[in-house]
Amino acid sequence: MATVSAESLAAVMAAIGNDRLSGYGVLVRLGKPPAAQGTPELALYPTLHRLEAVGRLRAGWSTDSSGRTRRLYRRS
Amino acid sequence: MLEPDANPSSSPDETPLPAEIDEYLRRLGAGLDLPAHVRAEIASEIAGHFRDSIAAIESEGLEGDRAAREAIARLGNPTELAAELISAHRTTRRLLAGAAGGVLHATLGAAGGWVLGIAIVAAALCASAVVTGTLLRPPTEFVFASLPALRAALAGLPMVTALLAWACCVAAFVAARRGVAVSTRISRRTPAVVRRIWAAAGFALLFVAAVLMVSAPQNLVSVLSLLAVPFVFATGALTSSTPRVSLPRRKVVAAIGVLAILSASFARNVPAWSGPPPDVADTPQAHAAQLREFDRVAPAWTYIDGHPVLVEGGGLWGSGVITQTVGVWDFDPSSSGAAAQALSQFKDVRFEAWRAVRFDASLDIAEWIPDPAYSAPYATAPADFNDVQFGAGRAQAEFDVGHVRTTEWIVFVTGIGPDGRRYRLNEPEFNMGGGPLESSFTGTIWQWLTAST
Known part of the structure; x- marks a missing residue:
């Protein structure tokens, strides 16, 4: 099972900054390949959900003008 | 706009995903031992991820099924992802919040259930009085005359204890269902586990209270009624996911009406009952x-x-x-x-x-x-x-x-x-x-x- 390091958590928080991003948006902002940034793609969503569970991120659903629904994250 | 409580399923449906992605999402969902609403949210989120990922891969030159397979390869094994997500959701904070929220809502449910229980017991008493006083009067009095112990058991202060215990049964049932529902939603634990924990803890607590703490007028009927409360609570907890049984209201109202009319009409023709044997010697x-x-x-x-x-x-x-x-x-x-x-x-x-x-x-x-x-x-x-x-x-x-x-x-x-x-x-x-x-x-x-x- 992959583990989520403190560095990964910090990297995700830094990538989000003051914006509202989807999981894929965070991935893009972290840069490619993700593993090189210390946040493998597999660990991305568990990391985001863990940060939400502990209250450091807030998440909600948003629908854009094209009708696409995304789950967006922002800092609490 | 960020909508924390928005329901993803309410949004317009997206374009269909490739079969490989559907299979990935199915395997992911199968491994997510989380409440249904959380599984649905995760499935929607990962589906959105694949749409973005496939679009990016296609822009790099890969087309169709190859793009989908590449997106899957990048995200990783669905079983492992499911395990990581379960771990991320089941925090101690959510466990404690789930327990506290469950107890709070169970308490509120118990209060509402108590009022409902009193109403049900009162209605049942009225219906019983009407039926046994008219339509079923002869057999009722015959049974009471033949079984004086039953008549004694259904009279006096212990019967008040029994009636209140029946109202408590309704309150316990409602409380258990609300407690389990809220605890499951907040704690993100498996519903089956939450149900068992609530059933066991509630049964133990109520059993001890009923047997050792509640002091009231007692007889066999009241004792059995009070002992039913923990069992009803456990039943409510263990069946909390069962769809609510809807009563056919019109049929119930019609049945009550017919019963009342029949009782009233039969009452005019009920032969006089000589009554039970007197309690004192009269010869x-x-x-x-x-x-x-x-x-x-x-x-x-x-x-x-x-x-x-x-x-x-x-x-x-x-x-x-x-x-x-x-x-x-x-x-x-x-x-x-x-x-x-x-x-x-x-x-x-x-x-x-x-x-x-x-x-x-x-x-x-x-x-x-x-x-x-x-x-x-x-x-x-x-x-x-x-x-x-x-x-x-x-x-x-x-x-x-x-x-x-x-x-x-x-x-x-x-x-x-x-x-x-x-x-x-x-x-x-x-x-x-x-x-x-x-x-x-x-x-x-x-x-x-x-x-x-």
């Missing part, structure tokens, strides 16, 4: 048989024409204490009569509380007699005929019988006569002609189970 033969049973306590002392020395002066009963008052047959403050003179010859005059049992002298005649299973009174109390508190020529005694299971009593007054033998000085007439003095056990279920009879 000379039965009365003589009853007196022979009384003589087992002590032989009667009569002063003239078979009259006892003492007569009943009233009594109080129905709770855990029975009170009996007696008076000298012919007491006259200005000149003592023959009964008063006879009483003055006796020493150690005392009240004796005996357990009573119903004795059917014939098909039509029932008597109350001292229980032959006992050769001594349950309790005695001195009879003081000089206590001004009760008036001249009168004496009164109270017996605390609230902690024994026996609920029917006969109180005699006896005294040691001139020849040194103990005699019976009164002839219990049974208060208001309705039977013996009645009491009710008051205490916890444990005390009831361990009490003497």
Whole structure:
């Protein structure tokens, strides 16, 4: 099972900054390949959900003008 | 716009995903041991991820199925992802919040369920009174006449305990379902696990409370009713995911209406019921048989024409204490009569509380007699005929019988006569002609189970 390091958590928080991003948006902002940034793609969503569970991120659903629904994250 | 509570399933449907992605999402969902609403959110989120990822890969030159397979390869094994997501969701913080939220909502549910339970019990009582008083009156009275113990069990203060316990059952059921639902939603634990924990904890807590803590008038019916509360709570917890059973309201209303009309019409034609056998002897033969049973306590002392020395002066009963008052047959403050003179010859005059049992002298005649299973009174109390508190020529005694299971009593007054033998000085007439003095056990279920009879 992959583990989520403190560095990964910090990297995700830094990538989000003051914006509202989807999981894929965070991935893009972290840069490619993700593993090189210390946040493998597999660990991305568990990391985001863990940060939400502990209250450091807030998440909600948003629908854009094209009708696409995304789950967006922002800092609490 | 960020909408924390928005439901992803309410948004317009997206374009269909490749079959490989659907299979990935199916395997991911199968591995997510989380509440259904959380699984749905994760599935929507990962589906959105694949749409973005496939679009990016296609812009790099890969097309169709190859792009989908590449997106899957980048995200990784669905089983492993599911395990990581479960770990991320099940934090201690959510566990504690789930427990607290569950208890809070269970409490609110219990309050609402209590009101609902009272309403249901009241409605059931009214319906029962209508039905048994009209349509089913003959068989009901026949059953009660044949089973006097059942009639006794359904009367008195313990029945109030039973009725309140039934309302508690409704409250417990509602509380358990709300508690489980809220705990599951907040804690993100598996519903089956949450249900079992709530069922076990609630059952243990309510069982201890019902058996050891709730002190109330008891009999077998009330004990069984109170013991049902923890079982109903556990049932409510374990079946919390079962879809709510919807009553066909129109049919129920129609059935009640038909029942009322039938009851009203049948009531006009119900033959008169002669009623159950009387509780007191009303023939000379039965009365003589009853007196022979009384003589087992002590032989009667009569002063003239078979009259006892003492007569009943009233009594109080129905709770855990029975009170009996007696008076000298012919007491006259200005000149003592023959009964008063006879009483003055006796020493150690005392009240004796005996357990009573119903004795059917014939098909039509029932008597109350001292229980032959006992050769001594349950309790005695001195009879003081000089206590001004009760008036001249009168004496009164109270017996605390609230902690024994026996609920029917006969109180005699006896005294040691001139020849040194103990005699019976009164002839219990049974208060208001309705039977013996009645009491009710008051205490916890444990005390009831361990009490003497």
